Amino acid sequence: MYEIVGRKSMGEGINLYNILAPDIASKALPGQFIILRVYGKGERIPITIAKTDKNDGTVTILVQTLGKTTHMLSELNVGDSLADVVGPLGVPTEIIKFGTVVCIGGGFGIAAIYPIAKALKESGNKVISIIGARSKNLLLMEDEMRAVSTELLVATNDGSYGTKGIVTDVLKELIGDKKEPIDRVIAIGPVIMMKAVSDLTRDKSIKTIVSLNPIMIDGTGMCGACRVLVDKKTKFACVDGPDFDGHKVDFDNLMNRLKFYKEEEKASYECHTKEHHQS
C-alpha cells in the first residue's frame, strides 16, 4: 500500500498528491512516470512524475479528474492509501547541455515539464519556458517554473495573464524573431498542443521532443496497448518512450487511440457517480 501523505487542490478538478513510495522517489529521473491503481479492482493508469523527494520518500503527481479512476483518487485524503504504485517507468528524458532549450507545458503538462526544465537548467542550459492555461487562476506551478527557467513566458486563452492565446503563439514569436538559435524544444501537454508545436518547429528544423501518454496496462512492454507510430514504425511508449521525436510522431493516430474506450469510461464514470450520490 502506498500512503498519500499530502494533497492539494489546484483548481478545475486538478489535484496534487504526495505519495509515499521511497523506492521510486530515490530512483526517478525527469521524464519518467508511474502506473497506479487506486483500489484492488481498479484500472492501471500511467501518470507522469512531477517531483520527487529522496529525503521523505515521496513522489508528487498532479492528476486531473476525468473518469472513474481519477474520481476515486480525488476522493482519497491524506492517510489513505493507493493499492499499487509502480515505477519509475519509461526512459528518462535526455538531459545534457544542448545550449538553449525551450520547455513548453500546457495544462497539467506543466507538472511533467517541470522536472525536465529543472534538470536542463542544472545541466547548464539556457531554459526558456512557455506555460499555458485557459485562465490565470488555472495556471499551475508558475513559481516553481519561474525558479527553474532562465526566462518564463506565459499564455492564457482569455488573456487574463501573459500573452493572450496559446503556447504555440508564444513559441511562434520566439522562433520567428531569430534573436538566438534554439537548440531543442521539449513540449508536454494535450496531444493537440504537442502536434501544433511539432508542426511549427518542423519548418525551422528545431529538434522537438514530445512526451506521449497513450493507454497503457502493464508499462513494461508486455501488452503493446501503448503502441504509437513513430516514423511509421510501431514503438511502445512505455519502454521505448514516453519521449519521442515530435517531427516523426503520428499524432492523429495517438488521438484516435486515446478515444477508443471513451464510451465505456463515460458509462463507468456515470455509473460510479450515480451510486455515489445514492449512498
Place this chain on the structure above:
Amino acid sequence: MGEGKNLNKDNSLDTKARLKIKRHEMASQPPEERKRNFKEVPYGYSPEEAIEEAKRCIQCKSEVPECVKGCPVNIDILGFINLIEKGDFLAAAKKIKETNSLPAICGRVCPQEDQCEKLCVIGRRKDTPSVAIGNLERFVADYEAKYGNTRITVKADKGKKVAVIGGGPAGLTVAGDLCKMGYSVSIFEALHEIGGVLMYGIPEFRLPKEILSRELKVLEDMGVEIFTNAVIGKTFTVDELLEKKGYSAVFIGTGAGTPKFLNIPGEELNGVYSANEFLTRVNLMRAYNKSEYDTPMKCGKTLVVFGAGNTAMDAVRTGLRLGYEDARIFYRRSRKEMTARLEEVHHAEEEGIKFEFLINPVRFIGDENQNVTAVECQRMELGEPDESGRRRPIPIKGSEFITNIEAAVIAIGTNANPIVPNSTPGMDLNKWRYIVADENTGRTTKKGVFAGGDIVTGAATVILAMGAGKKAAVSIDKYLETGIW
C-alpha cells in the same frame, strides 16, 4: 491417507485386461453452455474414474519408463499412477511433488500429447490411446488440495538471501526449491500480482485463478517474500540487488513478454490488439468480471485471431466468452503446423470456433475514427520447408479477400522483454536478445546471476520454465555453498 483406498478391490489385472479398459475423458461443461461463461471447461475425474484410468497403465518394467523420458522434469509417472490405482491419492500427490511442485497447473496446461503421453507405450499401439497422465496428475493435485495438508514448514537457516525476478513458473519454482533448502527468498514482480503468464495470459476457463492462488499461498506460507510492483531494471537493478540489497544470488525469470506485431498497414487501428493486451485485460485486469472490475473491454460481432498456438486459442475462446458472435482463427500455415495443445483445439472446435488455414493478413481497414472494420487477407499455399522444418507458406496471386471484423488479435509470438537485459551490464545476450544461460545450471555470464524460462529459451512451455527453475535452484545452492562460480 487417501479416502479412495478401499475403492479399488482389484489390484492384480493382467496386461490384457488393462488394455481393454477404455480411456476416460474428463466430463466437461457442455460446449453450448461454456462458450458463454468463464468457468473451467473440464470437471476433472472422480476418484473412481481416476482409479479406472490408472488401471490402464501396464506398469512398464523398463528402468526408465518411456513416459518419464517424455516429461521434462521426469516425474515418476509409473510410481504415482500405481499409487492412484491403490487408491492412495495423497501418496501419489507426494510422489509427483518430489519433482514437480505445481502439478495442478501442469496437469492442466502441459502439452501432454507431445510429452509424457506421446511416448506412453500403449498410446503407440494402434488401437489404444495413451494413459491420460495429465488428467491423472490434475486429479491427484486437486485431491490433495482438498484433503491433504499442503503446508510445508521450512527453516531459513542458510543465512543467505536469493532474489528471484519474475513470478512466472520459472521464478516460482526456483523460489519454492530454494526456500525448502533453507534460503531466504524474495520474488520481485513487475505486475501487481504474481503468476506470470499463468496469471495474465492463461484464462480462467483453462486455469482457474483459485488454483494459482492456492499454489502461491503454499509459497507464502513457506516464507517466500513477495514484492509486487517491483520492475527490476527500473525500481531496482540486478546490480543493486547484489551489491546493495544483500542478495547473494539473483535468478532472472522475466519471460518472453513483448508481443510481436505483423507490421502490416492498419495495425495501429483501434480494435487491433496484441494477444497479450487482449488477454491481460480479461485475465489480470479481470474484464471477465465486468460487474466488479473497472477494466473496459469492447465487444462486437466478428473477431479474428491470427496465429495457432496456445495464445491464439486462449484469445479466440476468450472472445467468444466476451460475446463475439463469430470468433475465428486465421492461420498462415495448415492444421498440421498448429502448435496449440490438442485439447484446446478440440475444445475450441466444439465451441464453434471456425479455423481457416493458409491465410495471411495483408492490411487492416478502418473507418473515419480509425476503428478497425475489416481485414484484407490473401490465401497461401505450402512450398518448400523453411529453417523450422515446416513447409513455408507462399501467397497465391490474386487470392485477396476482405472480411468484416470489429476486432483482431495478433497472436504470432513474442520477443524478449528488454528491461532487465538492457539494465544489466556484463550479462551476455544472444542475437535475439534473450539471455545466454547454461542449459544445465542456468548460469549466465555474470557472476551470481542465473536465468531460466522463456527469457532464455524464447516462448516455450510452463513445464520447461519450471524445469529450468529446478536446475537453477540446484546450481544456485551449489554456488552459494562453495562460492565457486
